[in-house]
Amino acid sequence: MATKSRMIQAEGHLIDSGILSGILNTILARGGDYRITNFIVGKTPEEQSELEVELLATDEHALDLLLGALKAFGVFEKTVPSATLVPVEKARYAPESFYSTSNHRTEVFFEDHWRMVEQQRMDASLVWDAQRSVFICKKLRDLREGDLVVCGSESVRIFPAEAQRKKSADADAFAFMTNTVSSERSVDTAVQQIAQELKRVKERGGKTVVVGGPVVIHTGGSEALASLVKGGYVNAFLGGNAIAVHDLEIQFYGTSLGVDLKTGKVAEHGHSHHMRSINRIYGCSSMQEAVRQGVLKTGLMHEIIKAGIPYCLAGSIRDDGPLPETVTDMIQAQQRYAEIIEGADLIIMLSTMLHSIGVGNMAPSWVKMVCIDINPAVVTKLADRGSSQTIGIVSDVGFFLRALAERLEA
Numbered sequence: 001m002a003t004k005s006r007m008i009q010a011e012g013h014l015i016d017s018g019i020l021s022g023i024l025n026t027i028l029a030r031g032g033d034y035r036i037t038n039f040i041v042g043k044t045p046e047e048q049s050e051l052e053v054e055l056l057a058t059d060e061h062a063l064d065l066l067l068g069a070l071k072a073f074g075v076f077e078k079t080v081p082s083a084t085l086v087p088v089e090k091a092r093y094a095p096e097s098f099y100s101t102s103n104h105r106t107e108v109f110f111e112d113h114w115r116m117v118e119q120q121r122m123d124a125s126l127v128w129d130a131q132r133s134v135f136i137c138k139k140l141r142d143l144r145e146g147d148l149v150v151c152g153s154e155s156v157r158i159f160p161a162e163a164q165r166k167k168s169a170d171a172d173a174f175a176f177m178t179n180t181v182s183s184e185r186s187v188d189t190a191v192q193q194i195a196q197e198l199k200r201v202k203e204r205g206g207k208t209v210v211v212g213g214p215v216v217i218h219t220g221g222s223e224a225l226a227s228l229v230k231g232g233y234v235n236a237f238l239g240g241n242a243i244a245v246h247d248l249e250i251q252f253y254g255t256s257l258g259v260d261l262k263t264g265k266v267a268e269h270g271h272s273h274h275m276r277s278i279n280r281i282y283g284c285s286s287m288q289e290a291v292r293q294g295v296l297k298t299g300l301m302h303e304i305i306k307a308g309i310p311y312c313l314a315g316s317i318r319d320d321g322p323l324p325e326t327v328t329d330m331i332q333a334q335q336r337y338a339e340i341i342e343g344a345d346l347i348i349m350l351s352t353m354l355h356s357i358g359v360g361n362m363a364p365s366w367v368k369m370v371c372i373d374i375n376p377a378v379v380t381k382l383a384d385r386g387s388s389q390t391i392g393i394v395s396d397v398g399f400f401l402r403a404l405a406e407r408l409e410a
């Protein structure tokens with residue numbers, strides 16, 4: 001029998017996003033009960049709905065557990081205490097009860113006001129910036145002695161991306177797609193919609209980041225991706241050592257992993273081509289220099305360097321060379337990745353599980369993400385790790401890129 005109660009609230013596009021039913025079903029499924037005390041339905045696509053509910057449970061502990069489960073839907077208590085800030089005693093070591101962030105927009109109630117959180121990402125702590133009166137997401141490894149960290153979750157509210165989306169179909173270029181993965185989905189339709197979105201982002205001076213793995217090159221997508229860079233549709237590039245190595249191999253030898261991309265035959269001594277390519281870059285000192293000296297005249301890396309867009313190649317244990325520009329210090333690489341995706345409108349992930357999940361971990365939930373992979377499990381994995389906004393397209397990446405480049409040229 002429910003004897004204890006608390007007033008809770010939620011706001012946003014609660015009905016069509018499924019948030020309302022999510023809240024009510026969660027309460028019942030977890031043995032609680034509710035009484036809706038106020039519900040204002042947003043009438044226009046711009047107007048948000050407001051919900052006020054009396055949450056009922058057997059005791060205070062059961063109420064705490066229920067509230068914890070409801071936080072993911074953006075639920076917060078009507079009366080919220082000011083956040084508890086605990087100073088960091090030792091660099092890189094947060095107070096035990098630190099609040100660990102999600103990738104959703106977050107606010108903290110502190111000194112009578114809801115305060116914004118900046119640099120939103122998942123798996124971070126929240127540190128008070130007194131000068132600017134905001135909270136900042138900080139990785140544990142970046143914590144310094146004396147930093148004031150939010151502890152507990154009672155003064156934190158999150159805004160799930162689904163609840164923030166406007167209702168009108170044309171408000172979102174991807175409204176036609178649900179954020180699930182389907183191998184049945186017509187790749188043609190997806191290509192058309194992504195081409196439109198790329199144009200839109202370019203026209204309004206937005207930011208598209210491409211994350212790519214070496215399969216882009218092996219499947220003959222290098223030229224198409226290079227043409228997107230040249231066309232100004234790509235504003236930043238992230239990948240590993242391999243995509244650059246195999247792109248160079250094509251430019252210098254016409255092969256990828258020793259296979260002639262025109263004939264499909266293994267070239268004589270082809271297995272050494274990627275090593276010779278790395279060596280040639282070392283001869284010039286770097287890819288930047290190779291472009292400047294006219295040694296590297298075509299291809300993806302050439303276009304990226306020529307366009308002057310930011311890029312980062314993150315190292316891994318598999319790397320050959322690595323190339324001089326590959327960042328082998330993983331913390332530096334993560335920091336550079338995070339800087340590069342800051343302010344992104346659209347992130348397109350092309351056939352790399354490692355780097356796609358890495359980027360998914362750093363990106364806020366309101367950034368549109370599209371993942372193209374031959375394996376549907378990769379998109380599912382991204383979603384399972386919290387990047388549930390990802391739209392999955394199951395396709396050969398070379399085919400996808402050629403179709404996309406063709407459509408953008410048209």
Ligand SMILES: NC(=O)c1ccc[n+]([C@@H]2O[C@H](COP(=O)([O-])OP(=O)(O)OC[C@H]3O[C@@H](n4cnc5c(N)ncnc54)[C@H](O)[C@@H]3O)[C@@H](O)[C@H]2O)c1
Pocket residue numbers: 213214215219239240241242243245274314315316318319320321351352353354355372373374375378395396397398
């Ligand atoms: N020579 C080298 O230096 C070298 C070579 C290989 C990989 N690496 C490094 O290893 C790390 C991981 O490499 P990765 O990103 O290739 O591996 P990964 O396993 O993370 O990703 C490969 C992805 O490609 C997908 N895929 C395979 N064929 C496809 C196709 N035809 N179309 C679409 N998707 C397809 C797979 O399903 C998989 O998800 C990277 O850092 C990379 O730079 C280095």
